[in-house]
Amino acid sequence: MAPSNQLEVPQKSRVTVVGSGNWGSVAAKLIAFNTLHINSFHDEVRMWVFEETLPSGENLSDVINRTNENVKYLPGIKLPKNVVADPDIEHAVRDANMLVFVTPHQFMEGICKRLVGKIREDAVAISLIKGMEVKREGPCMISSLISEILGISCCVLMGANIANEIAVEKFSEATVGYRENKEIAEKWVQLFNTPYFMVSAVQDVEGVELCGTLKNVVALAAGFVDGLEMGNNTKAAIMRIGLREMKALSKLLFPSVKDNTFFESCGVADLITTCLGGRNRRCADAFARNGGKRSFDELEAEMLQGQKLQGVSTAKEVYEVLSHRGWLELFPLFTTVHEICSGRLAPSAIVEYTEHSARLPLLESPVHLN
Numbered sequence: 001m002a003p004s005n006q007l008e009v010p011q012k013s014r015v016t017v018v019g020s021g022n023w024g025s026v027a028a029k030l031i032a033f034n035t036l037h038i039n040s041f042h043d044e045v046r047m048w049v050f051e052e053t054l055p056s057g058e059n060l061s062d063v064i065n066r067t068n069e070n071v072k073y074l075p076g077i078k079l080p081k082n083v084v085a086d087p088d089i090e091h092a093v094r095d096a097n098m099l100v101f102v103t104p105h106q107f108m109e110g111i112c113k114r115l116v117g118k119i120r121e122d123a124v125a126i127s128l129i130k131g132m133e134v135k136r137e138g139p140c141m142i143s144s145l146i147s148e149i150l151g152i153s154c155c156v157l158m159g160a161n162i163a164n165e166i167a168v169e170k171f172s173e174a175t176v177g178y179r180e181n182k183e184i185a186e187k188w189v190q191l192f193n194t195p196y197f198m199v200s201a202v203q204d205v206e207g208v209e210l211c212g213t214l215k216n217v218v219a220l221a222a223g224f225v226d227g228l229e230m231g232n233n234t235k236a237a238i239m240r241i242g243l244r245e246m247k248a249l250s251k252l253l254f255p256s257v258k259d260n261t262f263f264e265s266c267g268v269a270d271l272i273t274t275c276l277g278g279r280n281r282r283c284a285d286a287f288a289r290n291g292g293k294r295s296f297d298e299l300e301a302e303m304l305q306g307q308k309l310q311g312v313s314t315a316k317e318v319y320e321v322l323s324h325r326g327w328l329e330l331f332p333l334f335t336t337v338h339e340i341c342s343g344r345l346a347p348s349a350i351v352e353y354t355e356h357s358a359r360l361p362l363l364e365s366p367v368h369l370n
């Protein structure tokens, strides 16, 4: 029998970040600061690196571990020493009970399938990924994809979070969306929250995730407006109409989505920052300035140095959902953005858009659409 003075010590949580791009590296930085300071977490944070060879001939993961810097995706920022880069995904997740997913959304299905049977039974997840998969049955949010393939609960974290600004510790806010378990949500808040990164939780996974996903489509529209030099009034109008379409589509797809979610950091704040400063806006600006003659693939490769654009693929996915459900005419902004991206319309079509006031009230009540 154990001596009575040997109390059972609760197991410390172990965190692995699956992804090491721009936001993935900043997320690892935030988390690693907290795991060092909060007793209930194990100090070390594993960060899975999709391995690549740098121009120097070295592996990216070796350079991160030697220099404490992700020289490709977050140059100039030191990561805490307790972040350990690991190119072996199965090894990286093996001991973790808290999994943070943060890769471009198009890689997630493959990643999840590789992890089946490789994670701890008590693992829980959070997704920082903006995007969705479109299946024959309809849209599948990335948090649902993770839950369905891996059989674990998955929260989301979204917000007005341009990674490079958080990397230099400028104040910002973020929203955790959770389904039922408030305790798990609070643990995620504890893991991410710092004095310069204020996190709060709302019980609305789909609302939070759809805000983060759909705003990238609106950011492309804002970028077209900038590239056409239409000015601030037009851009504000596009943002307002975009927010309205974001809210309407979210509520049509998931009637449980709450209005208040759109006033959290993941909603209007993320929309504003993305339409002012994000990479989707920048590439769409360049696309419009070139009259749509240079493709988004070309602009992404030239302007983003390995980082991925999410808006163009999300616009296509949203278009597929709208077209499948017969909703294209109800969402003229989303529809027009995809038609511009795919070359069917000129960038100037975005400002030829007018709000069909007779149609939009229908968006508020899904019953009319059945």
Ligand SMILES: NC(=O)c1ccc[n+]([C@@H]2O[C@H](COP(=O)([O-])OP(=O)(O)OC[C@H]3O[C@@H](n4cnc5c(N)ncnc54)[C@H](O)[C@@H]3O)[C@@H](O)[C@H]2O)c1
Residues within 6 Å of the ligand: 019, 020, 021, 022, 023, 024, 025, 049, 050, 051, 073, 102, 103, 104, 105, 107, 128, 129, 130, 131, 161, 162, 163, 164, 306, 307, 308, 309, 310
């Ligand atoms: N960067 C931001 O400011 C920001 C902010 C909030 C949310 N996000 C979201 O975070 C997610 C990740 O974005 P990011 O900025 O960290 O990445 P990124 O665009 O900076 O980098 C791309 C990443 O994809 C990896 N990659 C390339 N090919 C791959 C493959 N075949 N399989 C797996 N991984 C591969 C690269 O190694 C790299 O880590 C996205 O959903 C994005 O929308 C980004």
